[in-house]
Each structure stands twice: as structure tokens, then as C-alpha cells.
Amino acid sequence: MTYRDLRRFVASALAGLTIGLVAATxxxxxxxxxxxxxxxxxxxxxxxxxxxQARSFALVGRYEGYHWGGGCWDNDNVDDQPxxxxxxxxxxxxxxxxxxxxxxxxxxxxxxxxxxxxxxxRMHRVHGPFVAAxxxxxxxxxxxxxxxxxxxYMDAFASSGHIGMIYSTTSTANTDNIIEAKSEASGxxxxxxxxxxxxxxxxxxxxxGCGWDGTCS
Amino acid sequence: xxxxxxxxSRKRKPTLRNEGQMRKPxxxxxxxxxxxxxxxxxAWSVGPALSEGTERSIAETLQxxxxxxxxxxxxxxxxxxxxxICPWDEEAFMKNVASExxxxxxxxxxxxGSEVLQVYxxxxxxxxxxxxxxxxxxxxxxxxxxxxxVRDEGSGSELVRIPDDPRTFHRAxxxxxxxxxxxxxxxxxDQPDATVVRGSWGGxxxxxxxxxxxxxxxxxxxxxxxxxxxxxxxLDQVNGRLIDFNLLGGVDGAVTIDHSGSLGDLAVxxxxxxxxxxxxxxxxxxxxxxxxEGHSLVTAAPPALLPxxxxxxDGKLFILDAIRGSWSAAMDxxxxxxxxxxxxxxxxxxxxxxxxxxxxxxxGAGNPGELVAWADANEAKFALVDGTRVIRSWRVxxxxxIGEIQLALISxxxxxxxxxxxxxxxxxxxxxxxxxxxxxxxxxxxTGDWAQxxxxxxxxxxxxxxxxxxxxxxxxxxxxxxxxxxxx
Numbered sequence: 001m002t003y004r005d006l007r008r009f010v011a012s013a014l015a016g017l018t019i020g021l022v023a024a025t026x027x028x029x030x031x032x033x034x035x036x037x038x039x040x041x042x043x044x045x046x047x048x049x050x051x052x053q054a055r056s057f058a059l060v061g062r063y064e065g066y067h068w069g070g071g072c073w074d075n076d077n078v079d080d081q082p083x084x085x086x087x088x089x090x091x092x093x094x095x096x097x098x099x100x101x102x103x104x105x106x107x108x109x110x111x112x113x114x115x116x117x118x119x120x121x122r123m124h125r126v127h128g129p130f131v132a133a134x135x136x137x138x139x140x141x142x143x144x145x146x147x148x149x150x151x152x153y154m155d156a157f158a159s160s161g162h163i164g165m166i167y168s169t170t171s172t173a174n175t176d177n178i179i180e181a182k183s184e185a186s187g188x189x190x191x192x193x194x195x196x197x198x199x200x201x202x203x204x205x206x207x208x209g210c211g212w213d214g215t216c217s
Numbered sequence: 218x219x220x221x222x223x224x225x226s227r228k229r230k231p232t233l234r235n236e237g238q239m240r241k242p243x244x245x246x247x248x249x250x251x252x253x254x255x256x257x258x259x260a261w262s263v264g265p266a267l268s269e270g271t272e273r274s275i276a277e278t279l280q281x282x283x284x285x286x287x288x289x290x291x292x293x294x295x296x297x298x299x300x301x302i303c304p305w306d307e308e309a310f311m312k313n314v315a316s317e318x319x320x321x322x323x324x325x326x327x328x329x330g331s332e333v334l335q336v337y338x339x340x341x342x343x344x345x346x347x348x349x350x351x352x353x354x355x356x357x358x359x360x361x362x363x364x365x366x367v368r369d370e371g372s373g374s375e376l377v378r379i380p381d382d383p384r385t386f387h388r389a390x391x392x393x394x395x396x397x398x399x400x401x402x403x404x405x406x407d408q409p410d411a412t413v414v415r416g417s418w419g420g421x422x423x424x425x426x427x428x429x430x431x432x433x434x435x436x437x438x439x440x441x442x443x444x445x446x447x448x449x450x451x452l453d454q455v456n457g458r459l460i461d462f463n464l465l466g467g468v469d470g471a472v473t474i475d476h477s478g479s480l481g482d483l484a485v486x487x488x489x490x491x492x493x494x495x496x497x498x499x500x501x502x503x504x505x506x507x508x509x510e511g512h513s514l515v516t517a518a519p520p521a522l523l524p525x526x527x528x529x530x531d532g533k534l535f536i537l538d539a540i541r542g543s544w545s546a547a548m549d550x551x552x553x554x555x556x557x558x559x560x561x562x563x564x565x566x567x568x569x570x571x572x573x574x575x576x577x578x579x580x581g582a583g584n585p586g587e588l589v590a591w592a593d594a595n596e597a598k599f600a601l602v603d604g605t606r607v608i609r610s611w612r613v614x615x616x617x618x619i620g621e622i623q624l625a626l627i628s629x630x631x632x633x634x635x636x637x638x639x640x641x642x643x644x645x646x647x648x649x650x651x652x653x654x655x656x657x658x659x660x661x662x663x664t665g666d667w668a669q670x671x672x673x674x675x676x677x678x679x680x681x682x683x684x685x686x687x688x689x690x691x692x693x694x695x696x697x698x699x700x701x702x703x704x705x
Contacts, residue, residue: 044311052346053316056305059280063498068432079499087430097432121307132432147641149594149618153300153346162434168282168300172542172561173622174592175672177282177523182498183433185478189498192525192539192672197620197639199664215344 033092034065034081038072038125046117048211049107051154058105058154058165058179060122061188065095066181071104071120071127072096079187086184095188096127098163099135101181102156103128105165106206108142115141117209132163135204142207148196156204157195163204164195277304279320279375281367283387285542287561287591288598288610291391292358297324299339299348299365299379317371324350325366327386329359329605339365360605362386380541385559390589390600395610398656400638402616403645407660409686409697413466414449417693423468425694426455427668428478437668437689441696442485443679444509449696452483452493452671459483459491459511472511482671484527484534490551492527492534494519494671504536506551514551521545526673530564537563537673562587562602569627573601576630577653583608588632590625594618597636599625609653620644624676631657633684633701635676637664646676648684650701658701665689665697 065079069089073096074080081093096104104126109116112129120126130140136158138145146155156165157178164180167190171177178193195201210216280302289295303318310316322339335356339348348367364386369375380387418427418437429435439452448469449462454476461469479497486492491507502524506514521538527547528535534548543559564587565573573585583603591598597619600610611632613619620637623646627633632651637644644666650658665688666675675687684699 052303053305053310055346056303057307059302060305060307065499066433082499086428086433098434099432119310121311159434161429161431168302168540170282170284170300170542171525171539171621172285172287172591173525173537173539173673174594174597174619175525175539175621177539181433183429183436183479185428185499186480186497187499190523191480191496191498192523194621194637194666194672197618197637197644198666199639199642199644200667 034067034094035070035072035092035125037074038123040125041121043110043118043120043124043126046107046119046209048216049117049119049209050211051152051213053211054105054107054154054206055165055167055179057122058101058167059190061096061101061105061181062179062190064188065093066097066184066187067091067093067095068097068184069100069127070094070096071100072123072125073188074123082184084184093184096181098181099130099132100127101188102135102163102165103130105154105179106142107209108140108206112140115207117142132158133160135163136160136202138204142209144205144207146203146205148201148203151196151203151205154206157193157198157201158204159195159198159200159202164193279303279318279367279369279377281320281322281365281377281379282540283365283379283542285387285561286389287542287589288392288600288607289357289389291393292354294354295352295357295389297350297352297363297365299367301346301348301367303346303369318369319371320346320348320367320375321370322348322365322367324352324363326352326356326361326363328356328361339367357389357391360388360390360607362388380543380559382559385543388561388605390602390605390607392598392600392607392610392612395598395600395612396651396654397612397614398649398651400613400615400617400647400659402640403638403647403661405661406645406663407699409662410700411698412695413685413698414451414462414696415693416695420456422471425451425460426453427689427694428455429668435668436480437670437694438687439481440483440671440674441677441685441687442483442491443677444485445487445489447679447681449685450483450485450491451696452481454478454481454495459493459507461509472507472509474507474511475505475513480669480671482524482527482674484529486529486532486534486550488532488550490514492529492548494524494527494536496524504534504547506534506548515548515553517548517553520547526671528563530566535563560587561591562589563626565601565627572630573627577601577609579608585609585627588625588627590622590634592619592622592636597622597634599632599634601627611651613649615647621673623673624678626678628678628701629682633678635684646686648699660699662686662699663688665695667691668694 063077064073084091084093104120164178167177167179175192181188282300301320324337337350365379441451451460458471463469477497482494484492523539525539526537546554585601597613600607617638624635634649648660668689
């Protein structure tokens with residue numbers, strides 16, 4: 001190989017490197033999906049988990065994506081894989097869906113039958129065993145129904161097709177500020193909602209656990 | 218030139234040229250391939266780490282939420298509550314390091330007519346994120362303004378002022394001689410006077426967009442408004458359009474809009490300008506001012522932390538903020554307004570002020586400048602305010618839970634209110650028309666909220682005093698009308 005050939009090789013390799021970097025950075029979704037940045041490491045058993053901690057954790061998900069059946073998100077305030085087909089899990093986009101987002105924020109155990117609490121870091125890929133209708137029914141050992149007038153921050157309102165958690169209550173028009181994974185178009189965010197008075201929605205409360213309601217034995 | 222000349226001179230060497238022409242593509246291809254492989258591998262292995270390193274989050278700062286009481290019982294102690302939300306530190310949590318976030322703060326209160334700021338310490342409520350302070354009855358004997366400063370004693374780095382705009386204060390007005398209404402458990406629904414728009418779900422011209430399903434709920438058209446001739450305009454954001462109806466309720470056409478498809482809101486000015494709010498969390502929330510033909514005049518971020526409703530007063534667009542609990546001016550005839558006013562009251566239109574003065578015997582009581590509305594689960598309160606004075610007020614309570622105030626405005630010299638009441642088994646909207654001393658009209662209507670719409674966008678009043686309600690059901694979308702007489 002002559003010096004001139006070497007220069008050509010290096011120049012073309014640099015061009016290829018640039019193209020490769022750009023393509024791989026711009027189109028990860030097409031080849032991999034956001035999921036590939038996530039992990040399935042061992043879950044952390046939760047000791048204390050307060051409503052305040054759960055709320056702060058949930059807020060990290062604001063402005064991230066929504067993905068049907070999904071369960072991991074980063075915290076760059078951008079849906080890194082927008083425009084996924086709705087009601088389709090296979091494209092592995094960013095964000096939880098409404099029940100997955102609630103499951104992780106509440107730190108529930110990934111079991112329909114065994115009680116306990118786990119911490120799932122935001123990049124941990126897990127949806128949990130419950131869909132919105134099961135939350136509404138209070139299914140599982142650590143999910144209970146609660147009278148809607150009694151619902152406070154980080155309790156949830158669930159219908160047969162959706163669930164959102166109470167973030168705060170500040171509206172002078174008497175709505176609730178709800179944090180929820182809403183839809184592919186809306187993403188995950190904080191919105192004023194009227195679920196409390198909506199007959200389709202019921203109140204849902206995480207089963208106690210150390211710290212949740214201010215008590216630890 | 219010299220390079221080209223030099224290259225040209227090299228081509229005169231036939232042997233080298235032939236070898237070079239054969240080998241050059243191979244070398245280039247090999248180089249490109251090697252580069253592409255390293256590029257992809259490098260980006261995929263290092264990319265996520267780079268992304269992690271440069272990420273930022275709104276959740277990194279202390280947030281303080283406060284529901285301002287706005288309308289208070291005169292000369293009674295008043296507890297103010299501040300809800301603190303500390304930033305999430307995953308790394309510290311994983312290392313089992315206790316959170317250093319320990320909010321504390323003070324409230325600074327100024328009574329009407331006083332230049333003195335009284336300071337009250339906010340005390341933490343054990344086991345909760347709440348800070349509270351109780352203002353004594355002397356404070357609530359007059360209207361007063363206040364703000365709070367909350368800091369994170371743990372890190373010592375945060376100082377949050379509430380309200381966050383240093384030019385503004387929260388305001389509270391004491392109520393005494395209000396006109397009170399008690400709502401009984403409703404026994405039956407009142408039917409609308411007419412159904413003016415009806416259509417099935419879908420994307421055709423005479424249909425309305427519906428989206429969602431399991432794990433996201435159902436979203437239908439967000440909101441509606443009235444064009445300059447009184448005809449209806451519907452924000453069909455799922456299909457990315459504004460649908461225009463004629464005065465007979467038939468479809469007159471549609472204008473395509475740039476919209477995420479997320480829920481939003483719509484307000485139409487008397488000049489025909491249409492303000493469309495797109496409230497997607499994936500993109501920054503925005504309000505776009507459009508001509509009736511759909512040409513964009515201006516796009517701006519709504520002056521709200523959590524936009525809840527848009528309303529137009531004397532041609533100016535106001536936006537209600539659910540977190541601040543206040544109205545802010547946003548646009549005027551398609552021009553962005555530099556927001557200076559944040560008030561818990563919505564200004565009255567000029568025509569309304571005149572009608573109120575005529576019909577409510579307000580001579581000498583004051584000049585009604587704004588309508589303040591406030592509700593919790595037990596009571597909804599409304600007051601006409603002149604600066605710092607309440608000149609008329611109303612209280613509405615119910616045997617059931619009180620839900621949201623969908624609409625509160627002055628129409629034809631009376632207060633028109635639409636609010637939700639509910640219990641465990643059903644929910645209804647109750648429409649009230651109130652003079653200063655009489656319940657003029659009361660109707661109980663179906664909620665028709667099978668699909669989600671703009672949170673406070675289900676009712677609108679036109680200039681003829683007709684009230685319209687947006688409804689949805691599994692069968693489709695409709696807008697119904699209730700006639701009350703009088704004009705807006």
C-alpha cells in the first residue's frame with residue numbers, strides 16, 4: 001500500500017466513521033429501540049418508601065415518553081422515541097404506560113400474589129403485573145381501593161382503561177394535578193384533571209408499607 | 218488549480234493510472250466499511266453513557282405548591298398550607314444516603330392599607346411534605362396580600378418564592394354577606410333545549426377523532442368556541458383540525474392545524490382569531506394564534522406552569538394556571554402580551570360591568586373589576602371584587618361532593634356557574650344563574666364525559682346567553698344547547 005493509498009484509506013475510514021456515528025446516533029430506534037439502553041438488573045428491596053419519595057421519583061418521568069407496555073425512561077425531558085404505533089409494545093420506545101408508571105412510582109413488587117416492595121430505577125425495564133382495570137379493582141396484595149374524597153397525593157384514580165396519580169391539589173377550580181403516562185401523543189406529564197369526580201374512575205391507594213403513611217414499625 | 222494540474226499530470230503515467238483506478242475503489246470501500254463499523258459500535262456503546270452524562274431534568278429543583286384560599290371567612294383564623302416537592306436523587310437513594318432536603322420557610326403578610334409586612338414561620342407537619350402557618354383573625358378581618366419564601370435547609374441552596382413572580386402577591390378577600398345556595402341530591406337530569414352538533418367517531422368530515430384505549434384512556438375533541446357570526450368551531454385535535462360549522466349545525470369546512478394530537482384548548486376572539494393550546498408533554502406546551510383560514514399569526518408558550526383554561530376578555534386572551542391558581546394575560550389579537558398581571562380573578566368584560574351595575578344594585582358599592590372563583594370539595598365561592606373590596610359574593614354548597622368549576626362568569630347582570638357535583642354512584646353538572654339575592658335558574662345535566670376533553674372546556678356561553686355543552690359517548694360526539702335568555 002502506497003502512502004497515497006493509506007491517505008485514501010484513512011480519509012474514507014473517517015468518512016465512514018462519521019456516517020456511522022451519525023446514523024447510529026440518529027436512528028437507534030429503527031435498529032434497537034430505546035429499551036436497549038435499559039436494564040433488567042436485580043430489583044432492590046424497599047425498606048422505607050414515602051409518598052414524598054414516590055412523588056419526587058415520578059416527577060423525573062415528566063416530559064419523557066409514553067410507551068404502551070413499556071417501563072423505562074431516562075431524565076432528559078425528551079421522548080427519545082416518539083411516534084411509536086399506539087397500543088403496540090414491540091417497538092420498545094421510551095416511557096411507561098399508565099399502569100407501568102404507577103407500578104414503578106409506587107415501588108410495588110413484580111407479583112400479583114406476593115406482598116412486598118421493590119425499587120425500580122427509572123432505567124430498569126419493568127412494567128409490572130397490573131393493568132389499569134386491576135388497579136381500579138384493588139387487585140394484588142399491596143393495592144387497595146380508597147374512597148375518592150379521601151384520596152391524597154400519590155394515591156391514584158383508575159378507570160377500566162387508565163390510571164393517574166395525584167401530584168398535588170392547587171387549582172382554585174378544584175381539579176387535581178395528576179401525574180400520569182397519558183399517551184403516545186401526550187407523553188408522560190403533569191396535567192389538571194377531573195378524575196376525582198368522574199364516575200368512571202375509582203380511588204386507589206398503595207398498601208401501606210413502611211413510611212408510606214408516615215409510620216414505620 | 219495546482220492540485221488539479223498535478224493530478225492531471227499524473228494521469229499521464231498509464232501503468233500507475235490503471236493500477237490506481239482498480240485499487241482506489243477497494244481502498245475507499247474498505248476504509249468506509251471500517252469507519253462505519255467503528256462508528257456504529259462507538260455510538261451504540263458510548264452513546265448512552267454520553268446521554269446519561271449530559272441529561273438534565275426539571276425534577277432537580279425544589280418545588281412548592283400552594284392552593285391560595287382567595288375567598289376566606291372574615292375574622293377567622295386561617296391555615297395556609299405549602300406542599301413541598303424535593304428533587305429526586307437516585308444516586309443518594311441507591312447509596313442509602315438520607316435526603317438532605319429539609320424545606321423551611323416564612324410567609325410575609327400585608328394587610329389592606331398597611332405598609333408593614335408581618336412574618337409568620339412555616340412549620341413542617343411531621344411525616345408529610347407540608348409546611349403550614351395559621352394567620353390570626355386580625356389578619357383575615359381585612360383583605361390581605363402575601364407571599365412565602367421556602368428554602369431547603371438541608372442543602373442550603375434553594376430559595377423558592379411563592380408566587381414565583383416577584384412582582385406579584387397572593388390576595389385573599391374576606392367574605393361576609395354572601396348569598397348562599399345549598400344544592401340537594403339531584404333526582405333527575407334536565408334535558409338540553411337542542412342538540413346542535415352530532416357525529417360519530419372517525420376521521421371523515423362529519424366525524425370526530427377519538428384516540429386511546431387500554432392504558433391511556435380515551436380522548437375526544439378537546440374544546441369548542443364560537444366564530445364571529447356565532448357559529449361553532451370544534452378543536453378536533455385527534456384529526457389535527459378545526460372544524461367549522463354553519464349556524465344550522467352542518468359542517469362548513471375544516472382547517473388543518475399543526476397539533477400533537479394531545480388534549481388542548483380553544484378560544485375564539487371577537488376578531489375571529491383562534492387560539493389553540495397544545496398541551497403535550499412531549500413537546501413544550503404552546504398556544505398558537507390562527508386566522509380563520511388557519512394561517513399562524515404567532516406561537517407562544519402559555520404563561521402558566523399548568524395551563525387549565527383559556528378565556529377571552531375584551532379581545533385579550535387569559536390563561537388559568539392550575540398550579541398558581543391565577544389568570545394571566547397571554548395574547549391580544551394575535552400579539553403576545555408581556556404578562557404582568559397574575560390574578561386569582563378573571564377581569565369582567567366592559568359590557569358585563571355595565572350590566573352588573575344596572576342589575577345588581579351596586580350603586581355606591583364599588584366598580585366590579587373581576588370575578589374570583591374558588592372551590593374545594595365542600596364549597597364553591599364566588600365574589601365580584603373591586604380592587605381590594607368584595608362587593609358581591611355567593612357560596613354554593615351541596616349534599617354531595619363538589620367537583621370542578623367548569624364555568625363562572627357574569628352574564629346579563631347575573632352570575633352563571635357550572636360545577637360538578639358527585640358521589641360514589643354518579644356525577645352531574647349543575648348550572649346555576651344567580652342574582653345578588655336570588656337563584657334565578659338551576660338545572661342538573663348529564664356529564665357526557667365518556668371521553669376526555671379539555672379539563673375545563675366542556676361548557677361555553679355565546680353572546681346570546683345560550684349555554685353549550687360538549688358531550689361524548691360510545692356512539693359519538695355532540696354539542697347540546699341550554700337556553701337561559703339574556704346575553705353575555
